Amino acid sequence: MINKREEILKQATRYRWEIGENLHDSILESIYSEAANIAKVVVTRDNEKRKFDWDRWIDKLVTGKWTGFPIMFLLLAVVFWLTISGANVPSALLASLLVDTIHPILKSGAEYLYFPWWLSGVLIDGAYLALAWVISVMLPPMAIFFPLFTLLEDFGYLPRVAFNMDNLYKRVGAHGKQALTMSMGFGCNAAGVIAARIIDSPRERLIAIITNNFSLCNGRWPTQILIATIFIGGAVHPMLAGFTSAAAVMSVAVLGVFFSLIVSWLLSKSVLKGEASAFSLELPPYRPPRFLQTLYTSLIDRTLMVLWRAVVFAAPAGIAIWLVSNITIADITLAEYFVKNVNPYAAIIGLNGVIILAYIIAVPANEIVIPTVLMLTALTSNIAGFGSGAGVMFEMDSLSDTEMLLRSGGWTLLTGINLMLFSLLHNPCSTTIYTIYKETKSLKWTLISTFLPIAMGIVICFFVAQFWRLLV
Amino acid sequence: MPKRGIIARIKKIKSDEDKIAVEDALKHLYDCEFKKLDCSLNSLTGNLGLKPNQIAQVISKLESMSLVTLFNGKINLTEHGRDYATRVVRIHRLWERYLAENTSVSENEWHVIAEEREHETTDEVAEWLSARLGNPLVDPHGDPIPNKSGEILSKDGVTLNNLGEEKYARIIHIEDEPKEVYAQLTAFGLYPGMQIKILENTKDKVRFLADGHECLLAPVLAANLTVQEIDKKEIVTENFDNLTALEIDEVATVVGISNAMRGQQRRRMLDFGIVPGTTIYTRLKSLKGDPSAYEVRGALIALRKNQSDLIHIKKLKAS
């Protein structure tokens, strides 16, 4: 029996040598010729009635020489604008509910139950507040951004973006679909990293994963907007303030795209050597998206999943924040100790110790950077009247209060600009790092993706600071 | 299992450098044998780029492991040596094929990288590679890949009776047994290297053009001729464009896909329904015309220029 089967296989191999390797082509050719024969008799096309081909018209418009890129930027801007402006109100509502209402209730509940101060501190001021901030800052923009994005995707627009951008990505040795993963990254880098699965070639997929962090994610938009409004909007005439600060935020985002191209190019020339390979993408027909279905699925699939991961990482961070601002050595808290010692070094790159500490603590979720910065500034500069005490994150109701606090903490326009740059160029949040590890299954690439942007951030902030001090 | 023993012994060679030298020497000897050339110390020295005293060391090592024999200044492979060399050649060619099909490594680097990897690849990895590639028969340069048990086909041709109609081929072998048949074949003036074109191939007869003369053979006789199919391009340069030259809203018929498009990429094209005879339209060109989108069987497919360059078409008049 075994001999017979082996004999069949041997015979097959002999035939293979005779036939050569064009069999696959011939098989497909014959399948398609039979398919065409069947289709010929069952399909009727009424070309007479065919009036106007909308698909073709839209395609010419969105991929056109003069219209393609403007439409792309316009749509992206509209999505961002809707996200930023639409998220304000629900964010404030959630914050007032979770932070202003529930937090005091929990605190008094803990008091009632005779919790020791440190326990209620760790759990309620630490873990709970961090969670509350992440949810109120992160949930509304994601709940707006992802459905909008999914609508564009379902309509069939995103493959056209890849089509428009492919030439740029080809020049840097990357894949056109990287334009898609990059756009996903504007929502959340972890989602962008997962989306890189759509790229077949392992080399180009890795490039897309490593450079995804250069897409300014939702967690970082609030930092950009706040700092731009205070320091950049504040530096120009009030009439131009709104426009200037919005333009500043957009330029940081575009700078991110620019960096992702540069880094892709560098990677293609060095560790991930290779030429741009093929790009074969079907541009699907346009289909009217279904709003309710889209809303539901993108909420469940994307928003909640991403939020859940952030929450898992945020609680421990909250505890860490509380601990560093409450554990004291010789009457100085760890936070003050750190900030004091790091300040001189941070000044070299135009930042300060508070920002550095905030970024270290806020590795789990970028959303808590601003609250942490404010709390630490208030703590270390001993300004009375702000916040709710050591280790309690807060955000301020009025911009002028925030500005006053930061300026009294020694902040300048340079600090603002460099914080915006550093917010773009620093390590990905821990959720993203974990996702990169899961997707690449490689410690090496995870470490590279983590430390490459932060190294770039330090170098670029250094040069900006040095030039600034030379010129100003 | 002497073969295993040899592999184990070579693997035990302490320094990697020595192992590489030994394997490279075996490969060169194998290559000479395959091309039926004599291999001398000189040619080996030239090929491996080592100093004469180092070569002498390598040779004595090979000899002490009974992988080669020295006779009259000629170096010959022993059975074991050939076995081992075949294994290295197999791994080398599999890597080349893999690099050509599954990566974007440029063509001039295939050999260099394969040269490095052949020394560190285990048998398991080699089998995995082979399965993943669909057990390929030839490397991207057209050289045959030995199979797992070391068999290699020195002539990768088909017998004439198995060649399709309208195909072009070159005769690579004329079987000289039995004598009567051989005499008949040579009487037609057939010789190895001759280019032919099949006109008709049925159960009863094979009719073909050989150097312009029409020949008629019974299939039994034709079975004694081994031919190698050649691309039409080699003989006649037919007039076709490539897909890149097709302007917006122009229409064409696909003539074929160049052999330079390989592996996954080629399969992708076939899956999209880009096969000879397919009608194709250019619909969109991006800013620099790269990529462009083509309509194939009702679907819109975006391709980069380096892909559309490899798809041969014949333009049609727009209907």
Next chain:
Amino acid sequence: MTVSSNCVNCPAHNSANLVRLGIDMSNFDYVVALAGNPNTGKSTVFNSLTGLRQHTGNWPGKTVGRAEGAFQYNEKRYKIVDLPGTYSLLSTSTDEEIARDFILFGQPDVTIIVVDASRLERNLNLTLQVLEITDRAVLCLNLIDEAKRHHITIDDRLLSKKLGIPVIPATARQNVGIPELIKAVHSVASGEYICNPYKMKSQIKNVSHAVDDLEQKLKTEFPNLANTRWIALRLLEGDQRVTDAVKSSEIGNLTPAETENA
């Protein structure tokens, strides 16, 4: 064709008959595979059958692995396996291997092939390949509304006759045709409808002799094997998985579909 009139006329549109079971897949009677090209609305069909809401993107490779769900119809429980969307089953990508292996070795009771009605010719590539492997299939002619918009009409009865399997026109987004699809799946699974699937007829250049010979040998060795021609072609293409299955005679143990429920 409007949703309401369609549902009223449809015998299957009866809440007593159809229960969407979501991911509850215990004790199923039949296994149904869902195959199709990318962009044909395969996931929509999957969601309407199971009541789940999977969202998948517009490109191949996005759904890695396979999704599963279930529904119940006429007291029978069906498990549905949503295979990755592929253009073909012959290439060597992971997606295609998953789909191919499930249809060949997983031996589903019915395979639903979802095709885009306005791109039928192109979708028939996958359809014909599936029919080479399995004998029991149903064709879901999806996106029929879009085809109508492009003034394309398809003679679904003739297509069904040509392919030898049930052909159901559908607009899965609006649930049009889904009840009929379920009914067709049921009749194929229960053996009410005996498929007579289209088998490829054309000779492939240069290889007819080799295919015939191997087919003959395979038939002698594995008398129960239904798709010998296809297996022979796979061997000639150097397909490792099929080669191994022949070597271990696993291929001979795949019960041909017709006899399984007899």
